[in-house]
Amino acid sequence: MxxxxxxxxxxxxxxxxxxxxxxxxxxxxxxxxxxxxxxxxxxxxxxxxxxxxxxxxxxxxxxxxxxxxxxxxxxxxxxxxxxxxxLQQPPAPQQLFTPGLAGSGQFASQQNQQPHYPQPDYINGPAYQQQQQMGAMTDQFSQMGVNQGQRPYALHTTNLMDKPPDPRELLRPPPEIRLPSNACISDSPFANADPSYHRCTINAIPTTSALLSKSKLPFALVSTPYRSLKEGDPPVPLITDTVIARCRRCRSYINPFVQFVDGGNRWRCTICNMSNEVPQMFDWDQERNQAGNRWARAELNHSVVEYVAPTEYMVRPPQPVFYCFLIDVSHAAVSSGMVATACRTLLESLDRIPNDDKRTKVAIICFDVALHFFSMTPGSTESSMLVVSDLDDVFMPKPTDLLVNLTEARTQIEGLLGRIGDMFQDSHTIGSALGPAMQAGYKLISAVGGKLIVLSASLPSLGEGSLKNRVDPKILGTSKESSLLQPASSFYKTFAIDCSRSQVSVDMFLTSATYQDVATLACLPHYTSGQTYFYPAFNASKPEDAIKFAHEFGEVIAMPIMVEAVMRVRATKGLRLSSFHGNFFVRSTDLLAMPAVPNDQSYAIEIQIEDTITSPFVLMQTAILHSTCTGERRIRVITLALPTTTNLSEVYASADQIAIATYLANKAVERSLSHKLEDAREALVNKMVEVLGAYKSTMTAAGSGASAQLSFCDNMRMLPLLILGLLKNVGVRQSSHIQPDLRAYAHCLLTTLPAQLLVPYIHPNFYSLHDMPQECGTVGEHGIIMPEPLPLSSERLVRHGLFLIDDGQSMFLWVGQDAVPQLIMDVFDLPSFEALRNGKATLPLLENPFSQRVNAVIAKTREMRRGPYYPHLYVVKQDAPGELRLWALSCLIQDRSDIIWSYPQFVDHLKGKVNGTSY
Ligand SMILES: [Zn+2]
Structure with a gap:
């Protein structure tokens, strides 16, 4: 071009x-x-x-x-x-939205690119055109401060009372980042952070904290520094010459938003304004051993880069990665099929465990009321089992053969995994020494660090860390319920901090049929930057259960891990990072310790405006120093530049409703634990009322008087529904019927899922399949063409229809009572509605186009998001028994459910509150 x-x-x-x-x-x-x-x-x-x-x-x-x-x-x-x-835009990959392009006209051309989803009618259709019309009162255009060639944000006000939510809104990119035209030294489309890495709740930053507090909007950065790459995603450029330009004062990294001064010999840091020398070798091409082109350097053209770190970034040389698998072999674990499924998956995944440098080591410890160690002497074909039943002070038998090199001891590991199922198949042992097992695993790998991967099917009952069933059904739904969501024992946090210090990260795979105290066990992944996976009532005799578990466990084992990591976020002078949400341990005020960084985890960072900001734009830069599983020390740097504004309407017009919802999800969980669940719900509603009230009084003619309308800016008009989705989420919902384990797991998801997975989790996708257009479910330019999402209201369900509801964790195939036999035959290979069974299912792939299209839509739903999750598919007949039907219908969050508002009721409630309060 x-x-x-x-x-x-x-x-x-x-x-x-x-x-x-x-x-x-x-x-x-x-x-x-x-x-x-x-x-x-x-x-x-x-x-x-x-x-x-x-x-x-x-x-x-x-x-x-x-x-x-x-x-x-x-x-x-x-x-x-x-x-x-x-100035034309260089070619950009079709799939990615990149905000904040430097040249005008670039965004427009980017807007013309088709996103993943087929939505041409929507983007350019009549409904969208209407939204673009500005009401007389809302046109703040003329008041905006236009500076330095920066195009102003136009605010469009909408009346929530007469505009039903449109789920296609959530597929749109966040409001454009409109930087001053001289902010960026690169015109690469990758110069500013893609929202899948960094997104901020507001894309035009108020210059004073007074202006921010007037808007009532939260100010937070949502960061997913290690999002996985899907096919077609541009890779993160790797800078190998170890020339790392950092600011002398604030230690931030050079980026596309610095200024070169003094004839290019110095660069001015945009974070602290310090003038720094350009490193000597910055303009030298080490590979070709000749003068290089500075302007081609990746760190001056890409918002996301990774450096190979020189030795001064190492406390010790990059360590090999050690995996210690702790497998529960008690009766519950064996009889549910967890042990067999786990061993089979592990056996099949040995080649996928990161081991490029052949240094990876593996240990396997089984536990019930005792600990079973396995000595795998290289060269011998057999492994021997050593049982330790003194749990008070676990001694380690022959430690050298317990942790073995994956490549050298491959035969022994394979043999052992093949035998564990048989060894314990008749186990009638009840009880779990999980705490001592973890201590033993810790002793094995803590000198180097690595991963403890726990597979447990029962409540820990022996030794340190033993827990009791503390669920009193009478307190569910009362103000005492949140005590069940806090850790029951201090052992887990203390142990987690030891792990964090020794670079040990813990992952939990929990499969109990009864209470397992997920709230307490999830502490370990929480403080050690691991992950928790929960499979309530797991039973491997159901193929769907085995497939889901094997898929997710396999993906986690195969994940390329970053170890010995520390993360630090820096922001332009005047901004202060005030609190952090996500899985890590805060080592010092702003240094987050992460023994391992899993892919596709999200972190939310609250930001305060401490001093008046005088610069026309600000930077937020995340840097993660880590070792790769291939033995390299690296630094990943992500830089986001956002313009500043003195104009309140620009603050509103640039607000990112998805980032706001992500941040509020974290706050809701925090509040559920520190206060009560009802406080968390109340805070969510109050936040919405505050923002709407502030908007009304500052941006509309109604001011603080009563109004028949509920005005809000168009770019946030899905926010009330997202908040309602949070209020109805299992983690937050008012109910006396939700098991604490399910709530606690929902909390894990709400605080770690990246926006791409979090949005469906609080606002599920809903598709009508029986009448989807012919092209849906067939392969288009960007893969399988998906149907358009419907509003989440049961009014859309028809008695002859087939619908798919998906929240990213579970999928429901809803079948209407009057579905014609041909449809049942085409999709399920069954003669009639009556012959169809409710519950977990695997759809047959049949020799007819409709079956293939439905299967394609379901497969695409599973594949289109990042992360290891493999949602179950449930068939839900219209006359299904209460619990399953209610669960599926609870995804339709615009309906009234139990005692919680419908969307129209919620909006009406908000309007009443806004009218009744003066701002
Ligand atoms: Zn600086």
Whole structure:
């Protein structure tokens, strides 16, 4: 794609080079090409484009001249719209939304790209057009401070009373990030963070805390630093030359939003304003051993980069990764089939365990009322079992053979995994020494660190960390319930902190049929940056249970892990990171310790405005220092730049409702634990009332008087429904029938799921399948074409229909009572509705187009999100027994359920509160 040809002398053309992230200049007549822009003296055109003016070949003299030209560009040409519009966007991958492109017009062209979902009618359709019309009172356009070529945010107000929520809204990207035109030194589409890595609750930052508090909006950064890459996602560039430019004062990393000064010899840090020397080797191409092109450096063109860290970033050399599997072999674990499924999955996944450097070691400890160690001497075919039943002070038999090299002792490990099921198949032992088993596992791997992967099917009952069934059904639904969601024993937090110090991360796979105290056990993953997975009433004799468990356990084992990690977030002067949510241990005020960083985990960071911000934009930068499982020390850096504003309407117009909901989910869980569940619910409603009240009084003509309308800005009009979804979520919902284990697990999900998974978890997807358009379920340009999501109301269910409801953790196939036999035959291979059974199911793949399309939609639903989760599919007949039907219908959050509002009731309630309070 030719680009910025307007600025080139005649006979030259420029091509974007995605590999080097800069333009290649070609003389068309000769075919000669060069990285440096050709001399422009013969053409009276503006200086070369923003970021690719610098060249490698020239001496210092020419470098200085080119930097100077760039500075002139910034000062003099920012308002030259003709110039800007001539700047075309380099090719961007179709699948990704990247906000904050530097040049105007780039966003528009990005908007024209088709997102994952087929929604052309929506984006350009009549309904969307209507939203764009500005009401007389809401047009704040003229009041906006327009500075430095930055396009203002226009605020569109909507009346929530007469505009039903449209789920397609949630598929839209967050409000555009509109930076001043000179903020970024790169015009790469990857220069500012993609929302799947970093997204902020507001995309235009108020310059004062007074303005922020006037808006009542929360200010928080949602970070998913290690989101997994799906096919087609651009990889994170790796910088291998160990030249790392960091600010001397604030230690932030150079990024596309710094300024080069002093002829390019120094760079000004945008976080603390310090002027720093450019490192000596910054302009040297070590690979080719020649002068390099500074402007092609990944850290100046990409918001997300990874550095190979030099030795000064190491406390010790990168360690091998040790995995210790702790397998419950009590009667409950064996009889449910968990032991057999776990051993089979582990056996099948041995090749997927990260082991590139052949240093990975594995230990297996089984436990019931005693600990069973396995000595796997390399060279011998047998492994021997050593039983330790003194749980008070666990001694370690022959430690060298208990933790073995995965490659060298492969035969022994395979043999052992094949035999464990048989060894314990007749176990009638009841009881679980989980605490001592973990202590033993810790002793095995703590010198190096690694992962303790716990597979447990019962409540720990022996030794340290033993727990009691503390559930009193009478307190469910009362103000005492939150005590059941807090850890019952201090052992788990204390042990977790020991683990964190020794770089040991704990993952929990919990499969009990009865109370297991998920709230207490989840403490370990919480403080050691691990993950909790819960399979209530797991029974491997149901193939669906075995498949789900095997899939998720297998994915976790295979996950490329980052170990010995510490994460630090830095933000522009004037901003202070005030609290952190997610799975880690806060080692010092803002240093988060993470023994292992799993993929696709989200963290929310609250931010305060401490001093008036004078800069036109701010930065938030996350850096994670870690070792890869291939033995390299690395630093991942993610930089997000956001403009500042003195205008309240811009604050509202830039608000990201999904980031706000993600943050509020974390706050709701925090409050459920520190206070009571009802406090958490009340705080959610109050927050919504506050924001709506502030909006009404500052942005509408009604001011603080009573109004028949409930006005809110269009970009947040799904927020009340997302809040209602949170109020109805298992983790927060008012009910006396929710088992504490289910609540506690919901809390784990609400505080760790990235937005992509969290949104369906609080606002499920709902599709009508029986009448989906012909192309749905077939392969389109971006994979399987999905039907359009429906509003979450049972009014949409028809008696002859087939519907899919999906919350990312479970899927429900709802079958209407009057579904025609042909439909039942086509989908289920059964003669009639009566022959169909409720419950977990695997759909047959039949020789008819409809069956194939339905299967394709379900498969796509499972695959389209990141993360290891494999949702169960439940068949729910319209006349299904109460519990299952209610569960499925509880996903339709716009309906009234139990005692909790319907969406219209909720909005009406909010309106009443807003009218009754003055702001
Ligand atoms: Zn600095």
């Amino acid at each position: 030719a680009s910025n040809n307007n600025q080139l002398p005649p006979g030259w053309t420029a091509e974007w080079n995605p590999e080097n992230q800069c333009y290649l200049f070609i003389e068309t007549a000769t075919g000669h090409s060069q990285w440096e822009p050709p001399a422009t003296s013969q053409a009276p055109s503006p200086p070369p484009p923003v970021s690719h003016a610098g060249g490698g070949g020239g001496g210092l003299q020419s470098k200085r001249r080119q930097y100077a030209a760039k500075a002139a560009y910034n000062d003099d040409y920012t308002d030259n719209s003709g110039y800007m519009s001539g």
